[in-house]
Amino acid sequence: MTKEEKVLEIIKRLDKRYPKVKTALNFKTPLDLLIATILSAQATDVSVNRVTEMLFKKYKKVEDYAKVSIEELQNDIRSINFYKNKASFIKNLAKAIIEKFNGEVPAKMEDLVKLPGVGRKTANIVLWNAFGINEGIAVDTHVKRISKLLGLTDNTDPEKIEQDLMKITPQNEWGRLSHLLIMLGREICIAKKPKHKECPLNDICPSSKI
DNA sequence: CTCCCGATAT
DNA sequence: ATATCAGGAG
Numbered sequence A: 001m002t003k004e005e006k007v008l009e010i011i012k013r014l015d016k017r018y019p020k021v022k023t024a025l026n027f028k029t030p031l032d033l034l035i036a037t038i039l040s041a042q043a044t045d046v047s048v049n050r051v052t053e054m055l056f057k058k059y060k061k062v063e064d065y066a067k068v069s070i071e072e073l074q075n076d077i078r079s080i081n082f083y084k085n086k087a088s089f090i091k092n093l094a095k096a097i098i099e100k101f102n103g104e105v106p107a108k109m110e111d112l113v114k115l116p117g118v119g120r121k122t123a124n125i126v127l128w129n130a131f132g133i134n135e136g137i138a139v140d141t142h143v144k145r146i147s148k149l150l151g152l153t154d155n156t157d158p159e160k161i162e163q164d165l166m167k168i169t170p171q172n173e174w175g176r177l178s179h180l181l182i183m184l185g186r187e188i189c190i191a192k193k194p195k196h197k198e199c200p201l202n203d204i205c206p207s208s209k210i
Numbered sequence B: 001c002t003c004c005c006g007a008t009a010t
Numbered sequence C: 001a002t003a004t005c006a007g008g009a010g
Helices: A003-017 A030-039 A045-058 A062-067 A071-076 A083-100 A120-131 A141-149 A158-168 A173-186
Strands: none
Touching: A003 A158, A003 A173, A030 A045, A030 A083, A030 A120, A030 A158, A045 A071, A062 A120, A071 A083, A120 A158, A120 A173, A141 A158, A158 A173
8 A cells, every 4th residue: 555545544444433533623714723833832721711711801912912911911811821922922923023024924835934932733723723734744642653663654854744645645635634633642542551442543553552 | 953832632 | 740632813
């Protein structure tokens, strides 16, 4: 089985288990999702959703983030890790969106990654979930780990892994592949204790202990 | 490569 | 106690 065939089989099986897969982060607007995704770095989606439920009622426009004091913003997201960094990212990003993009979250990779606190992973999440655009593949900790376990890549650098996955995956499946692997990583192919017996990919996974 | 730095599961 | 969690910047 070629890697191209393997990816299609993986998508086919995971699609059956996770139909209509999408981000687990709650959001209504592109701005909401951008903020939530920044907050989600090395944090659980449950923690992020708990904070954003309050946050998105208080901050509805980029101007709200741009004008709030850094201390107040820090306090509003204090339960999330790296809250000082993230508060600065969000405030500076809001200013940048107002100055450079007329107050609208840009729907292009090259624009998104210029924003403070936004890398390709965050940009890919926003592009696909908020704009329906397949411009790349979000490689997070789950996608990184599982791609290697499945033998889809030999690289460890997320950007190289993304390139490898993009080469062997039809572009219209890029967003879905990423989110399907994330779901598998959260529920079955757990970093610490993979549930090989329950895994729908155990017969085509080189790392399976079954 | 290090730092950031709270909540949760085991 | 400690490993891990939808990472990114310096």
